[in-house]
Amino acid sequence: MTATMDIYVLIKQVPGTDNVKMDEETGTMIRTEHDNVINPLDENALEAAFQLREELAALTEGAMRARVVALSMGPRPAVNALREALAMGADAAALLSDRAFAGSDTIATAEALAAGIQHQAGVVPGEPLGGANKPCLVLCGERATDGETGQVGPMVAALLGIPVSTYVRRISLVDGGAAVEVERVVEEGFERVKLTLPAVVTVVKDINQPGFPTLAGKITAKNADIPVLGPDDIGVDRVRVGLGGSPTRVVKVFHPKFSRDTVLHTHDASGKAVDALVKFLDERGIGLK
Ligand SMILES: Cc1cc2nc3c(=O)[nH]c(=O)nc-3n(C[C@H](O)[C@H](O)[C@H](O)COP(=O)(O)OP(=O)(O)OC[C@H]3O[C@@H](n4cnc5c(N)ncnc54)[C@H](O)[C@@H]3O)c2cc1C
Structure with missing residues (x-):
């Protein structure tokens, strides 16, 4: 039997415009369905996953294969971002969507995503992820263009109890696929770091040039079954997600006057x-x- 490595790519659907409008009364973003896109850096993360999938097959001469799973938390229309990820080449996708997730701040978002990863990996909540027989890697963008905190990736790693490397511009498999070596951008150059899997890696734009969806990919994606999961499905405590699980409160949102x-x-x-x-x-x- 061919051994598999799971590569989870966290996909956030964001407004496809630089002109993000805020509701100054409620402090929330005004979202419309038609102009949403995959967060650009998440496309880089997807492309990195596809390249690692090929690298693993070559490195192990087909003895191991990688399965790229796109995972998103968001309202129902975020399924479109996941279909796009499937069209680009992801093997599977899952959407975490439920009223209980609404109003999540970064830590509550990370709680849901960490539980979603464990659920997709078939790991019981609280049990360690991965293991010698099933290495696993989580890839995400260094930051999202709307919230822009850059906190979600490191928080997911902390919640899963696994190492993280941020601002990564190059990644390759080493030790027969049991670890990755990355180059992370730092102020005065770059650092080369080796992470034993499972691990989380957040990527920057320079890592690659994302590909485009193919026609065959689009047809497959159109008919693909994308499970929509709530907190009970993924085994996350409802008090840890949504507004109730969010210690951050938006007190005021305003446009600075110049x-x-x-x-x-x-x-x-x-x-x-x-x-x-x-x-x-x-x-x-x-x-x-
Ligand atoms: C008090 C508060 C209330 C909020 N209420 C809402 C709300 O009601 N509705 C709402 O949509 N937003 C809400 N937000 C914003 C929401 O918390 C953030 O959008 C979210 O936590 C991600 O943070 P970020 O954009 O800074 O991600 P970053 O940390 O900048 O993103 C880094 C990477 O993490 C991954 N990632 C981030 N978010 C997701 C996701 N949802 N799914 C998959 N991958 C992801 C992506 O790979 C991304 O490239 C709220 C924020 C606060 C502080």
Whole structure:
């Protein structure tokens, strides 16, 4: 029998526009169904998973194969993002969707996703993920374009009790597929890190160029069965998800108001313009003295 490695790719559906509108009364995002897309970095995570799937088959000469599973938590229309992931080449997908998840902050989102991964891996909640016979890797974007906290990946790793590497721009399998070696971007260059699986890796844009869905992929994705799971299905305690499980509260959302005053000092031989500029800077505590 061929051994398998599970690669979970966390997919968030986000507004497909930079012009995200907020409801300043409620502090929530105004979402419309038609303009949602897969979070761009999650497409990079998917592409990395597909490349690792090929790498594993080559490395083990077909003795092991990887199964790429796309997992999302969100409202029902998020199923479209998962169909897109299937069309791009994912082997399976599951959506965590239930009223109980509504209002989840980053930790509650991570609770649901960690439980969803355990459920898909067939691991009893509280039991360790993976193991020598079934290595497993979780890939996600370094951050989502809407919430943009970059917390979900590391939080999922913490909840699963497995290592994490963030800002990863290169990844490859080592030790016959039992570990990955990654390059993570740091301020002054990059770090090379080896992680024994199971592990979580969050990726940056530079890691690859995501592919496009194929026509055959789109047809398969259209008819694919995507399970929709609630907290009871995945064995997560309802008090740990949704608004009740979220210690963060949005107190106020507002657009910062920018104003610009321009004062023009024209340079001439008298040097008055320079004096005026020095005085201007001094008055604001950013002078040369
Ligand atoms: C108090 C509060 C209430 C909120 N209420 C709502 C609400 O009612 N409805 C709502 O939609 N949002 C709500 N949010 C926003 C929501 O919590 C975040 O969108 C979510 O936690 C992800 O955080 P992020 O966008 O910063 O993800 P990041 O940490 O920036 O994302 C990193 C990566 O994690 C993965 N990821 C993140 N979120 C998901 C997901 N849902 N499914 C799969 N993968 C994921 C992706 O791979 C992504 O690239 C609320 C936030 C707060 C603080």
